[in-house]
Amino acid sequence: MNLKSHFWRRSMTLFNSLFKNNRRRIHVAGNRYALEPLETRQLLAATLTANGTWNITGTNGNDEIYVARDDVDPSVLLAEVNGRIVDEQYAADVNSIQVSGGAGNDHIQIDESAGKITTPTMLRGDDGNDVIVGGLGNDTIYGGRGNDRLSGNAGNDRIFGDDGDDYLNGGPGDDVLNGGAGRNQLVDEPAVSSVKNRVPAEWERHDSTWMQWPKGEERSYRDNFAGIIKALQRTEQVNLVVESQSAKTEAMQFLTQRGVPLNNVQFQIMPYDWSWMRDNGAIWVEQTDSKGVKKMAVQDWGFDGWGGDGGPSRKDDAVPQFVAKIEGVGYEKVNVVLEKGTLEFNGKDTVITSWTVLHQRNPGMSRSQLETVLKGKFGVSKIVWLEGSAAGDLTDGHVDGIARFVNENTVVVSRYANQNDPDAALFEKSAAIIRAAGLNVVRLDIPGYVQYRGERMAANYTNFLVANGVVVASSYGNAQFDNNAKAQLQKLFPGREVIMTDTRELWFNGGAVHCVTNDQP
Known part of the structure; x- marks a missing residue:
C-alpha cells in the first residue's frame, strides 16, 4: 500500500528511467510527454x-x-x-x-x-x-x-x-x-462446470515464494530484499527472478555479502520491469476436476502498471506465463486487469477486494460483471468490497495494507492510534464493511510515524507475509513500535515465529514485505 508522496517518488523514478533509455513515449502523473529517440x-x-x-x-x-x-x-x-x-x-x-x-x-x-x-x-x-x-x-x-x-x-x-x-x-x-x-x-x-477453482489461503503450505530482484532505479531496495530473503529461506524455497546470468552473479554476491545463505534460493532468469511481484506475478489456483483430481494452475490477469501510473509494464505483464512454463503447470489468461495486492482470500469461500481499484482498472465493467468473473475464476461465493484509498496511494487502495485474513473467519484491520489522522477514517470504514459481511475483526495498531530520509511515514504493520512456519513483517527502526507490533502479530499467529525485518526503503517507495513477495502454494 503506497502512502503519502510515494506516488511522486515512483513517478519521478519512472521519468528518470525512461528518459535515460530514450523511450519514445512516457507517462508521468497523468501527463503525456513525447520524446524522440536519440538513436x-x-x-x-x-x-x-x-x-x-x-x-x-x-x-x-x-x-x-x-x-x-x-x-x-x-x-x-x-x-x-x-x-x-x-x-x-x-x-x-x-x-x-x-x-x-x-x-x-x-x-x-x-x-x-x-x-x-x-x-x-x-x-x-x-x-x-x-x-x-x-x-x-x-x-x-x-x-x-x-x-x-x-x-x-x-x-x-x-x-x-x-x-x-x-x-x-x-x-x-x-x-x-x-x-x-x-x-x-x-x-x-475448458467448460466452467468441469473444473472447480479455489485460491489457497496464504497460511496454507507454500511450495515457494517468488520475488523479482531490484534493478536499475530500484537498486536501493536490495538491502531490504536481503532481509526478507534471509527470513524466508529458513523455511521455504525462494525463487528469485533476475534478468540475466550476469545479474544472477551480481545478486548472489550481494546476498552472500549480507550473510544470506543461498542453498534455498533458486534463481530464475526472465525479463521483467519492476520489483513488486505481488501485483504482476501469478495468481495460483487449485483446480479440482470432475473426478476429484487436484492440480495447481496459474491464472494470468492483466497488469497495466497500477492503472498506467507505474510506467512500462509489458515485461511484468508476461511474467506469469514464464512462471507457469518453469513450473510445468496449467495456464489461463484472464482478460480483466487487477493486481494480487488487492485480493485477500480466506481459502474457502470469500475474497476481500477493492471496488476503487478494480473500477479504475476496468472502467467498462460494472460491479456485477466483475463479481461474475471473480466468483467464476476464484471459486468464491462472497465478495467483500472495500472502497477508498489513503492519501498519495499510487495503487488506489490495495487491500494488503488495510486488511488481512488471519483465519477463515477473522480479519485483522489496521487502526490509527491517532483517530484524528486524515487516513484514520478509511480504516474504520473498512473494518465496518468487513464486520457487516459477517466476519470477525481484530485490529493492528498504526502507533504513529517514523522519520526516514527526511519524511514522516506511518508505521503500518499489515503488509506482512505468512510463510511456512514464520510470519515476516516490517520493522521501522522504532523499538517501541516494532516490539508492540511483533507481540500483536504473535498473538494472531501463535504457531509461527514472527520475524521483523527492516523495510523502510521499500515503504518509502510505496510497499513492504507483502508487496514484493508472491507465494506459490
Missing part, C-alpha cells in the same frame, strides 16, 4: 507491403517483440523489438500482421493493454523455447522447434507446436491445436 531506429525490422501486410522480424538471439496500439493515439499500431519502437503504422492501413522471431528464446505478444487488435495475425517463434501470445483476432501461431508456450487468446486460432514439449492454449473460439512431436499439453478453454 537511429531499426526501420528494416518492420515493413508494410503494398497489400497491407506488416512484416516484423526479430534477430537470431532472444527477442522480445510486442505489437500494440499507441496509448496516446490508438489509431496507430506500434512494433516494439527488444525495448525499441522500430515502426508504427496506422491500423487502417494494416490488413494482416506477420511476426517472425527468428532463432532464440523469443517472447512475442499482441499487447492489447491500449486497445483491441483484431487484425489477422501470423506469429512465428522459429527455433528456440518461445512464449507467444495472440490477440482477440484470428491468429495463426507457429512455435517452431523447442519447448514452446503458445496461447491464442480469443478468436478462431490455429496453433502449431512442432518438435518439442509444448503447451498450447487456444482460448475462447473455434481453434485448431496441433502439438507436433513431443510431450505436449493442449488446452482449449
